[in-house]
Structures are given as structure tokens and as C-alpha cells.
Amino acid sequence: MKTLTYKGYVGSIEISDEDNCLFGKVLDLPKDTAISYEGETVADLKEDFKGAVDDYIAHCKEVGITPRKSYSGSLNIRISPEIHSKIAILAQQAGISINAFIKKAVENQIATML
Template sequence: MNTLKYKGFIGSVAFSESDGVFFGKIEGIDGLVNFEGESVSELTDAFHEAVEDYLEFCKDEGIEPHKSYSGSLNVRLTPDIHSRVAMLAKQTGISINAFIRSAVEKQIAAML
């Protein structure tokens, strides 16, 4: 998926051939904020404006702009991967949950 980034927000990007426009929405928020443009430049400007408007709305309403997450996540693995994770976690002396958390944290750090 193509995305735009601005002020810590991510916007999804898609193209409607029949309408001849790029469009998207701000991801990771409680609510729906859309934007569109006929060119990449217009789309980017519309995304920035949508984020600014959303931030102003949140400020006026006294709400947290980013979506809150519980910290609980259900991950589906193949039985083989699950078995290998369990064995590696046991060898390391940590729980499966701690092993997966560490792996995700390392992946995030590598991508930043």
C-alpha cells in the first residue's frame, strides 16, 4: 500500500481510474478523515490540510488525536513457526510473548 506521512500521521493512498483522482484517509485515528486530489501534489497538500484540520478539531474537542491501542494483539502463525518460536523462547529462558515482543521491537527499530 502506498502511504503519505506528515506530523506522525500516515495517510493511505489509492487511485480511482473511473473518477481520475487519488484519494485516501488518515490511518490510526478514531474517526474517518478522507482527502483527495487530481495529482500527487494536490493529494499531498490535501493530506497535510486534513491532518492540520484534524489536529485543530482534536484540540478544540480536548481529545487525543492518535488512536489508543490496548497493547494486546492476537498473532496468527503457522503451526511450524509457532513450534519454532516456542523452542527458541524456551532456549532463551523467556516466554513466547516476551520472545515475540522482542522480535517486533527489533523489527521496528530496524525500520526507523
Template sequence: MGTLKHKDYSGTVEYNENDNCLFGKVIGMNKNVITYEGKTVEELKADFEAGIDLYLESCLERGVKPQKPYSGSLNIRIPSELHSQLALKAQMTGRSINAIIKDLLTSKQDLLNA
């Protein structure tokens, strides 16, 4: 499965063998659904971009703030010992646990791009 990107939004690329059609939906939106399809990659990309543009125009016309694909807030479950180590490190350095985790993830971002 591939992905498409347009104006900070990402979408899936899937293939339906029965319909001989490419299709997908925008990733990370839980209140709105944007889907798209096409017989060719070019058609799929065009429909994907048009769907996002139409969504953003509709939000603007209605005076509604468009939903961002991801809020930037993440809730994870970790072992209590690791949580304790993070809290101790945060206290010793005068930083928040969130700041430490953000720095750790940022330093390992190359793993996400592999």
C-alpha cells in the same frame, strides 16, 4: 497502492479511474476518519497534510486527546506449542512474553521494510 506520511500518521494513496482522481484515508484510526483527495500528487499530499493538521487543531480546541494511529497493543493467535515455548523462555529469563516478542519483531524489522 502507495502511502503518505505526516506527523506520525500514514495514509493510503488510491486512484479512481472514473473520476480521474487520487484519494485516500488515514490508516489505523478506528474512531475518526480522515479522508483526502486531489487531481495531482501535490494536491493529494496537501489535502492529506491539511486534513491531519485540521484534525489535530480541532482536538486541541475541544480539549480532546488526538487518537494515535495505532495504540501499540496487538493481539495475535499462535499455536499453543509456540505459546508454551514463549512462556517457558519468559520464565527462564525473568522477562515477559511481550518483551520477548517485541525483541524478536524488532530484530526482524528489516522484513517489514522490504
């Protein structure tokens, strides 16, 4: 999937054959925080995407709330206690934190898939 990126926000790019336009939405935001945009050309879509993000940030500032961002880099996962224990032992043996161990394991997995 092709995406747009602006100020830490990631947005989708989709095509509507019915409306003969491009459209998208900012990804990974809560359901009550939908940011969408559209355009007839790629340039229009990019411009509307940036405008929608800027409008969202300005609105948050106006009402005194912290804007949510796409993919903060913080990920909370649930695993069994047995796997947690094995990860802790392996991380300790490697001389790294559990977080560093998991990060490295995920990066290695992604590298083998790309």
C-alpha cells in the same frame, strides 16, 4: 501499497478512474474518526493530506480531546494460555521480558518475509 506519512499519521494513496483523481484516508483510526483527502496530482494529494491531519489535530484541541494516531506502537494480542506459557519460559531462558521476546520474534518474521 504506497502511503503518506505526516506527524505520525499514515495515509493511503488510491486512484479513482471514475473521478480522475487521487484520494486516500488516514489508516488505523476508529470508524468514527475518518480522515479523508483527495487531489488531482500527487502534490495536491500530499497537501490535502497534511491539511486534513492539521485540521483534525486543531479540531481535537478545540474540543479538548486527545487526537488518535495511526499505529501507536502498542499492540494487544490474544494467544492461548499454552503459547503464553511457552513464550514466558523461552523469554526467561533468554534473559529478556515477554514483550522483548515477542518483539524480536515479530521482527525476525518480518525480516524473512521482506
